[in-house]
Amino acid sequence: MSALTLSPSEISPVRRILGGALRSREIAVAVVLVLVIAVTTVKNSHFLFGDNSWRDLLLTPSILLILAVGQAAVIITRNVDLSVGSVVGLTAYLTGRIFIAHPGTPVFLVFLIGLGFGAVLGLVNGVLVAWGKVPALVITLGTMYIYRGIFLSWAGSNRVNASDMPDSFLNLGTKQIASIPVLFLLAVVVLAVVGYYLYTARGGRELYAIGSDPDAADLYGLKVTRRILAAFLLSGAMAGLAGVATAARYGTVSSNAGLNLELQAVGAAVIGGVAIFGGSGTVWGAAIGAFLLVTINRALPVLGVQDFWQQFVVGVLIIGSIVLDRVLSVRRDRKIIEARDNA
């Protein structure tokens, strides 16, 4: 007998899904990405159809893609993790040291160790942020210095060279399955798992709730501390994974490994539509943002822009995307108010 308070949408499902997709940020960034690739390929067909072009196109963004996934999860909870660059450097060096000490270590185990080591470093961040009730910006700024310092004092003037690592590991950096690089597959698997979790699982949805309004989430009875801890743990683990991938991809690990990656990861997430104030955005968006960032960097020299200008373009992109977000949200708010007044 009870009447529905909300009538089902009269728009057909097909149009609804299509409309939603057209308005979504992820699609918009993906379109820009495709445009960049298309324009560059028209200019120089080697960009897409050269010998190793297809591989490089997928392989180069993989590491930032993994980082952006972890960073997005943290930013969604209204925090930020500035220590990821240092974690990447530290884990990459650890990977090299493991192979130097135990040349026969299985590659799979090394990945697990990197993942676990990064997770521990992330957990330290999480504990300090969640239990100390201190802004993540400050804590991760501090741990960024600490982790980098540990890395540098451990490494000293040493560096890990390609000859220190087994071929089976280094091959991962270039190996392909059905013309798709292994590292890219790894990034996609990580993206799919984390993305699906954030999209459907209770724990993932709670991250959004915490980011939209931490106090409300707490009053509602969500385990805010535990969720924030988990988000930082994820970000640390992703950085650890990216560290091992860095070692495999580049073969050498010197003292500047992972330097300044943190702001690129945050930038990728922001371009992909993850709001810096938490509560909105998806890891898909962050991943496409990372893809776009790296691809633009590679496309600029082909387009005749000196690669010194890359950072400038990145800055324009970040500012443009947050201004765009603002304009869209203002327009949406106005529509909601209009709808309310007309009702």
Place this chain on the structure above:
Amino acid sequence: MTSATVGDTAPTTRTYPAYSRPLWRRVLLTREFAIIALLVLVFAWAAGNVANFNSPLTIYFLGLDNAEIMLIALPMALVIITGEIDLSVASVVGLSSVMVGILHQDAGLSIPLAGLIAILVGVVAGALNGFLVAYVGLPSLAVTIGTQALFRGLAVGLLGTTAKTDFPTKWTNLAQQHIGNTRYPVIVIPILVLLVIFVWLLHFSSFGRGVFEIGLNDEAAHFSGVNVARTKFILFILTAAVSAAAGIYITLRTGNARGDNATGDELKVIAAVLLGGVSIFGGRGALHGVVAGVLLIGVIQSAMRLENQTVNVINIVIGALLVLSVMSTSVLAWLSKQSARRTGLGTLRRRQAVASSSSTTER
């Protein structure tokens, strides 16, 4: 009638003290003073135990090497007190350095004129930050991550990987000169001038009260007549202008105009400001703490360098100090909450005891 009696009985003098705590506790038991005490301790320890620390050169290089951090930390403290942040300062330093190099060597302008234009470029850069944050209402963290890349990209793009190195010795020497026969470098003079200006601005002007109020609650500040947007706009311009000035100083001191000058310095500045007791939440902080924070990092660095520690260990120490200093605030707050609960319970018991005793006497 009634209004008259109310007027008559209204107290003309305050019957309670202006402050709940005595003066010495208000001055000494603060975060700022804790940092100053730590600075004095570290300095005294280093002077006694680190070889060559107690030489005139230490003070000279302390001033020379930390000048740009000190300069930028002053306006940055004000920005952070309003609850905002500026991550683009080091990029403005780089941009200004490149501007000086290009204007002096390619356009043939004199150093003062080139410097003036570089500061104007800084003002424009700060106006962009300030406009996006204050008037468009975007989060400053995101905006200045973007402009950090933007300004750095502009600097690197203009000069590429080349560097301008040919500056008149008159100016490069000036940047390294001592004041008279003292052990202090000349750069200390502009630092002191700016310090006086910023102390006045933050602690002795109505603008400064507005800065604190915005940090505590910007809506309340708005309703009590503080022009929130204009205040933030001005602060971002000030920060970028001072950063541009620091860029000129770095260019002259090193005799080197490069696009990647001062890369990563924004985090050093923020670390020093937060170490000095400015709250990242805004609304709290004082400039004597900020000065002590910058000096503390500088003294630790020079002492450890003299002890032949590499930059790596210094990184660890600075990071640990930063984490400990912010954690200490939370720990102290938690402790005082605990003790307040305890004393709260104590007064409750006392009241109950008084109530029960008075009721027994009535009986």
